[in-house]
Amino acid sequence: MNPLSSFQPFESKIEEFANHHPDAPKREIILNRLYYHVFKLVSERQNHQLSPFGLNSSSWFALIMIHSTPDNAINPCNLSYAMVSSRTNITRLSDELVEKGWVERHASGEDRRKIVLSLTQAGRQLVEAVLPLQWQHYRELWSVFNAVELEQFEFLLRKLLGRIDLPMGGSCEE
Amino acid sequence: MNPLSSFQPFESKIEEFANHHPDAPKREIILNRLYYHVFKLVSERQNHQLSPFGLNSSSWFALIMIHSTPDNAINPCNLSYAMVSSRTNITRLSDELVEKGWVERHASGEDRRKIVLSLTQAGRQLVEAVLPLQWQHYRELWSVFNAVELEQFEFLLRKLLGRIDLPMGGSCEE
DNA sequence: TATTTATAATTAACATGTGAACTATTTTTT
DNA sequence: AAAAAATAGTTCACATGTTAATTATAAATA
Structure with a gap:
């Protein structure tokens, strides 16, 4: 029996939630939170690696x-x-x-x-x-x-970025 | 001519950087920052949508x-x-x-x-x-x-999570 | 040229998150 | 049962980020 993922608590909740809300975009909600979750872990990891310096x-x-x-x-x-x-x-x-x-x-x-x-x-x-x-x-x-x-992931991230990218504004270009 | 992505400033820098450091893991560095960048925009977007409430x-x-x-x-x-x-x-x-x-x-x-x-x-x-x-x-x-x-992205995020996931600790499970 | 406008950096106030120490309880151990 | 250990919630101090207002300088314009 493998240990639970740190994402499990959320998955239980969303499962329960989706049962009461059959028209909810379950997959999109999960993707959103999963993205946040991974970000948080990656970030903590890097900070931990850098803190000795x-x-x-x-x-x-x-x-x-x-x-x-x-x-x-x-x-x-x-x-x-x-x-x-x-x-x-x-x-x-x-x-x-x-x-x-x-x-x-x-x-x-x-x-x-x-x-x-x-x-x-x-x-x-x-x-x-x-x-x-x-x-x-x-x-x-x-x-x-x-x-x-790697190729796929970069492609998908850039595609996602394309959906939400903002005009640059500002005047400090090099 | 299409406007520049908000990610462009970083891409210029990393390009310059990689020229001076041929052994740098350029793609990985880009992926890392791209992930952060998308997170930031998604997050701003959601906060903007929620702030009226x-x-x-x-x-x-x-x-x-x-x-x-x-x-x-x-x-x-x-x-x-x-x-x-x-x-x-x-x-x-x-x-x-x-x-x-x-x-x-x-x-x-x-x-x-x-x-x-x-x-x-x-x-x-x-x-x-x-x-x-x-x-x-x-x-x-x-x-x-x-x-x-969608399927790919979720698969890849879960795979990435698997690499960095932490044991749950804590005692507040439901 | 004189006035207005824009830009660069900073400060002040505040938003959002964390870990360590503290208090009050409950559970476990002896 | 008494002592020790664990748990729940809070407060305090601080880390990291933002926006709005301020000051100084440069650029644009009338």
């Missing part, structure tokens, strides 16, 4: 985005655009990364409204050290799919 | 879980189990739902440590009114997939 999935992603920019330097506005996160949150994240000594704030030469966020040496070293570990975790997670399934 | 996706889900329980009544502990959410958060959510007049707190007859959360008449009416609208939104969202794709 004083990172979480947000701060890690911010470092990677800075690292992926020429000169390892970016404006908060561009970072907000790349992370699809509010400017306010970028300010807070920057505070945190500066506090930890991984990022520096400098005034921009061209535009006195702008700030430049750049990786410190410690920041670069951290990224280089953690990258291979993260790659390994990604490979482990997605190795549950074979080549065809 | 003074609901968000959490409070709505809590109401549905109570509604799906015999007698429309549940202990915070069971609700926490069904929602896969901390007890602390259930306390806060309950405060909110009670405040809005949709839920009542009563002492349990059997066990003096326990509380019973039950729907008020207003709560039941709200659920019955919002349910068909939510069903419609679910149908709209997932109608982007045909029958085979």
Whole structure:
């Protein structure tokens, strides 16, 4: 007898629910919750992997985005655009990364409204050290799919995205 | 010329990144972020649909879980189990739902440590009114997939869940 | 050129979630 | 029965995110 999935409690409820509501879109309701459920677990997993380094999935992603920019330097506005996160949150994240000594704030030469966020040496070293570990975790997670399934999953996610995608707005494109 | 996807900024970055890191698991990295990205949009969408009723996706889900329980009544502990959410958060959510007049707190007859959360008449009416609208939104969202794709997507999500699922722990099973 | 408008970053207030510590009970063990 | 352990709910402190308002600067326009 195999142990119950963490999704089981919800499945019992929806089963009961569907019995009383025969016209409910049961499959769609399950898909919605299943998507959320998997997201939550994946997210917890990554945070757990990153916490020994004083990172979480947000701060890690911010470092990677800075690292992926020429000169390892970016404006908060561009970072907000790349992370699809509010400017306010970028300010807070920057505070945190500066506090930890991984990022520096400098005034921009061209535009006195702008700030430049750049990786410190410690920041670069951290990224280089953690990258291979993260790659390994990604490979482990997605190795549950074979080549065809990977292809299918990406295709389906992009199709789903197409249904709900929003116009870009904003003016901070690079 | 079609407008850019909101996922485009990330795709540019990862492209640049992969050029400098040929051994990076590019596809896995994209899948990870794409999953997050779609989650965020789906979530925003649902919150937007629910906000006219003074609901968000959490409070709505809590109401549905109570509604799906015999007698429309549940202990915070069971609700926490069904929602896969901390007890602390259930306390806060309950405060909110009670405040809005949709839920009542009563002492349990059997066990003096326990509380019973039950729907008020207003709560039941709200659920019955919002349910068909939510069903419609679910149908709209997932109608982007045909029958085979729905089947595939659910299969793949469950497979992914299998890779990261956690033992249930806890003692609040029904 | 002077005025208006837009942009960049921040602050303040608040929304939503978590874990640790606490209180009150119930259950288990000795 | 008394002591110990487990369970239910709450409060507190804090993590992580958002929107609205504010300040400074740059760009557009009249």
